[in-house]
Amino acid sequence: MMANLCRHLREAALQRPDELAVAVQQCRLGKVSYLELTQAELERRSDAIAHGLNAIGLKAGMKAVLMVTPGLDFFALTFALFKAGIIPVMVDPGMGVRNLSQCFEEAAPDAFIGIPKAHLARRLFGWGKHSIKQCIRVGGGRLISGAGESLAALEGRGAAMGAYPMVTLDEDALCAILFTSGSTGIPKGVEYSHTMFEAQIAALRQDYGISAGERDLSTFPLFALFGPALGMASIVPHMDASRPIKARPELLFAAIRDYGCSNLFLNPALLDKLGRAGESAGLTLPSVRRVISAGAPANLDAIARFAAMLAEDAPIINSYGATEALPIARCDTKQLLESAERTEQGGGILVGRPIAGVQLAIIAIDEAAIASSNDWTTLAPWEIGEIVVKGPMVSRAYYQRAEANNLSKVADADEVGSLWHRMGDLGYLDDQGRLWMCGRKAHRVDATAQGAFAKRYFSIPCERIFNTHPQVKRSALVGVHRHGDKIPLVCIELDKSQACGNAKQLYRELRELAEQHELTRGIDYFLIHEGFPMDVRHNAKIFREKLALWAEKQLHL
Numbered sequence: 001m002m003a004n005l006c007r008h009l010r011e012a013a014l015q016r017p018d019e020l021a022v023a024v025q026q027c028r029l030g031k032v033s034y035l036e037l038t039q040a041e042l043e044r045r046s047d048a049i050a051h052g053l054n055a056i057g058l059k060a061g062m063k064a065v066l067m068v069t070p071g072l073d074f075f076a077l078t079f080a081l082f083k084a085g086i087i088p089v090m091v092d093p094g095m096g097v098r099n100l101s102q103c104f105e106e107a108a109p110d111a112f113i114g115i116p117k118a119h120l121a122r123r124l125f126g127w128g129k130h131s132i133k134q135c136i137r138v139g140g141g142r143l144i145s146g147a148g149e150s151l152a153a154l155e156g157r158g159a160a161m162g163a164y165p166m167v168t169l170d171e172d173a174l175c176a177i178l179f180t181s182g183s184t185g186i187p188k189g190v191e192y193s194h195t196m197f198e199a200q201i202a203a204l205r206q207d208y209g210i211s212a213g214e215r216d217l218s219t220f221p222l223f224a225l226f227g228p229a230l231g232m233a234s235i236v237p238h239m240d241a242s243r244p245i246k247a248r249p250e251l252l253f254a255a256i257r258d259y260g261c262s263n264l265f266l267n268p269a270l271l272d273k274l275g276r277a278g279e280s281a282g283l284t285l286p287s288v289r290r291v292i293s294a295g296a297p298a299n300l301d302a303i304a305r306f307a308a309m310l311a312e313d314a315p316i317i318n319s320y321g322a323t324e325a326l327p328i329a330r331c332d333t334k335q336l337l338e339s340a341e342r343t344e345q346g347g348g349i350l351v352g353r354p355i356a357g358v359q360l361a362i363i364a365i366d367e368a369a370i371a372s373s374n375d376w377t378t379l380a381p382w383e384i385g386e387i388v389v390k391g392p393m394v395s396r397a398y399y400q401r402a403e404a405n406n407l408s409k410v411a412d413a414d415e416v417g418s419l420w421h422r423m424g425d426l427g428y429l430d431d432q433g434r435l436w437m438c439g440r441k442a443h444r445v446d447a448t449a450q451g452a453f454a455k456r457y458f459s460i461p462c463e464r465i466f467n468t469h470p471q472v473k474r475s476a477l478v479g480v481h482r483h484g485d486k487i488p489l490v491c492i493e494l495d496k497s498q499a500c501g502n503a504k505q506l507y508r509e510l511r512e513l514a515e516q517h518e519l520t521r522g523i524d525y526f527l528i529h530e531g532f533p534m535d536v537r538h539n540a541k542i543f544r545e546k547l548a549l550w551a552e553k554q555l556h557l
């Protein structure tokens with residue numbers, strides 16, 4: 001079937017032309033104001049830009065990097081690209097220059113659309129210099145040479161050309177490339193199709209209960225795009241979307257109040273920050289019907305604190321998924337808070353029941369490629385293995401990454417042409433069919449003794465046990481080499497509010513804690529680290545690879 005997700009936009013523009021589609025908060029000299037687009041204006045602007053893109057030679061099937069802050073232009077432009085069948089390449093600017101260069105090398109974009117700062121960086125680092133044929137400048141910065149035509153001029157060209165004849169693509173054809181955030185290595189470009197976007201829109205309607213006419217506080221640009229497609233207005237607060245932890249809570253609370261937002265989409269770090277600010281200001285959020293937390297493990301204290309600001313029947317929905325497959329499972333406040341005890345005993349993090357349409361299985365841990373689902377061993381409830389998923393919201397391939405595809409995609413033996421995705425995460429199902437996450441596959445430690453396998457340690461289960469110690473803020477399991485063997489070591493970041501004058505005493509107590517649990521028994525090495533290297537977006541994903549190198553060095557000093 002032929003598809004284009006922009007059909008939702010066209011429908012909304014016809015049915016509810018004057019309804020708000022996007023509002024963008026601005027804050028100048030302490031004064032808050034908003035820029036707005038109605039559904040009809042968004043439709044008209046994206047049509048005009050799509051005409052303009054064609055006029056400068058950009059055609060369906062070409063690829064365009066998009067590095068634009070989530071203002072009104074971002075929405076109009078992204079939908080224009082989809083309408084024209086031009087493939088947007090989305091990267092998280094927070095991933096760092098080296099990773100960004102690698103992404104652009106791999107994606108080989110035909111066009112680069114960005115704010116002046118992005119064009120400066122492109123020129124400085126030579127991004128895409130072998131493939132880029134067209135540049136488009138969004139916003140000011142006329143002085144930057146080589147930044148191409150301005151978006152305003154492009155839109156002007158297309159303004160008189162009327163409705164744009166939307167390009168429809170085969171529903172499974174490539175329609176966007178979204179890069180992962182690269183917390184376990186170099187980011188990978190995930191191929192998106194209209195089927196995947198449609199499945200995500202359907203999940204947000206059916207599983208999350210989002211309906212037309214709602215208003216969403218959008219703190220994550222990609223999620224913000226779903227708003228208008230769902231007939232929900234996206235309210236974009238004044239913040240750096242790639243560094244959400246730097247956001248100013250008072251501005252976010254103002255946006256929620258000014259628009260009566262019913263939905264909040266937050267990552268766990270922002271949830272924590274807003275919850276603390278709300279608690280000290282004694283705030284309540286009566287307009288909010290649900291909060292969606294996604295992207296990284298949720299902190300239960302933060303959830304409890306945030307829940308206190310909400311109406312009794314407004315859940316905080318913890319969503320599990322990855323760029324490759326989103327959303328996969330969900331659970332809400334009550335279940336999460338009830339799961340605390342099991343998590344602290346090393347039972348992993350509850351991520352809940354699969355979303356409708358998602359098939360999920362747990363398979364034996366294996367580093368090798370698996371060609372067919374006939375070749376894997378599925379595990380029984382309570383057994384920890386790799387999480388594999390199948391469904392319409394699951395990506396079929398990484399862009400130009402044969403090896404990654406080989407290692408993560410598995411042909412379904414029962415359904416020709418259908419693929420499973422290996423999440424690279426470990427977990428288990430309980431006897432109620434709920435999924436518990438036990439960390440990334442790459443972060444487990446297979447300890448050896450005299451060269452032979454001795455015991456397997458899982459990151460999140462082990463760490464959550466040590467995190468119960470009052471002096472520990474967070475911990476990270478790593479594998480280090482010692483006398484020819486691989487041994488588990490736990491790095492400790494101290495809770496600065498607790499005094500710790502005696503590291504030896506702390507290590508003794510942690511060793512005792514380790515001995516009390518089967519999962520951690522045998523962990524003998526601990527090191528205090530000043531401040532863990534964390535991802536900038538979530539401030540929740542510990543860069544264990546970096547910590548392992550650091551720990552290795554400390555041991556051999």
Ligand SMILES: Nc1ncnc2c1ncn2[C@@H]1O[C@H](COP(=O)(O)OP(=O)(O)OP(=O)(O)O)[C@@H](O)[C@H]1O
Nearest residue numbers: 180181182183184187295296297319320321322323
């Ligand atoms: N609710 C959640 N609870 C626990 N972990 C989560 C949750 N949601 C997402 N995650 C973790 O985040 C991962 C997905 O993140 P993302 O797609 O941004 O890529 P990444 O893992 O950060 O980068 P890369 O795959 O390049 O290493 C999941 O595989 C999982 O490990």
